[in-house]
Amino acid sequence: MSRLKVAVIVGSAREASLNRLLALTMTRLAKQDIEFDWVRINDLPLFDQDILDRGPPAEVERLKAHIRRADALLFVTPEHNRSISAMLKNAIDWASRPLGASAWAGKPAAIAGASYGRIGTAAAQQHLRAILGCLDVYVMGQPEAFIHLYPGLVTPEGEVTNEETRLFLQRYMDRFESWTRRFLHAASAVQ
Numbered sequence: 001m002s003r004l005k006v007a008v009i010v011g012s013a014r015e016a017s018l019n020r021l022l023a024l025t026m027t028r029l030a031k032q033d034i035e036f037d038w039v040r041i042n043d044l045p046l047f048d049q050d051i052l053d054r055g056p057p058a059e060v061e062r063l064k065a066h067i068r069r070a071d072a073l074l075f076v077t078p079e080h081n082r083s084i085s086a087m088l089k090n091a092i093d094w095a096s097r098p099l100g101a102s103a104w105a106g107k108p109a110a111i112a113g114a115s116y117g118r119i120g121t122a123a124a125q126q127h128l129r130a131i132l133g134c135l136d137v138y139v140m141g142q143p144e145a146f147i148h149l150y151p152g153l154v155t156p157e158g159e160v161t162n163e164e165t166r167l168f169l170q171r172y173m174d175r176f177e178s179w180t181r182r183f184l185h186a187a188s189a190v191q
């Protein structure tokens with residue numbers, strides 16, 4: 001089977017980010033036939049149509065190139081005031097423009113998120129689903145990963161200490177791989 005390229009987009013640049021830790025954990029649990037490309041989004045300017053009209057900055061071109069060469073997208077989002085982080089929304093907006101030249105369209109994706117609270121970013125993920133739907137991104141419906149990342153659940157190296165959670169995340173990544181391959185198979189069938 002061909003190797004898959006998955007772009008990992010984490011909505012927090014915080015050094016001790018729970019969501020980066022969750023993303024690391026998920027990538028470690030995936031099968032060996034997936035290559036992960038971590039996408040940087042914390043150096044983009046705030047979206048401004050005038051900047052775009054003058055010619056997109058190199059950081060934006062880099063972001064779009066990363067997205068374009070990915071077979072699939074893994075979003076791991078924090079919840080900020082019941083929505084996604086401004087940094088993640090900014091990156092989504094940049095890569096969606098100019099109109100007709102979005103980097104997102106047609107990509108399969110999965111979304112997950114972690115918080116200290118039990119809500120596990122459920123509200124933010126609902127918003128992210130709505131945003132990605134309008135950009136023609138095909139987000140996996142189930143399973144949903146609302147991770148209550150209490151202290152000790154995951155080691156700093158991304159090892160899950162609770163067997164039930166480890167199995168859940170492993171199944172999640174297996175399902176994401178099948179979801180992605182279904183789209184690749186469909187795309188190759190119509191070529």
Ligand SMILES: Cc1cc2nc3c(=O)[nH]c(=O)nc-3n(C[C@H](O)[C@H](O)[C@H](O)COP(=O)(O)O)c2cc1C
Pocket residue numbers: 012013014016017018019020078079080081082083114115116117119120121
């Ligand atoms: C501006 C802001 C708003 C937040 N709003 C929520 C929220 O609505 N729900 C929630 O569960 N946590 C909320 N939090 C707490 C975050 O879940 C927590 O900071 C988490 O660690 C952020 O993810 P990160 O560690 O990956 O940066 C908020 C944090 C910030 C800074």
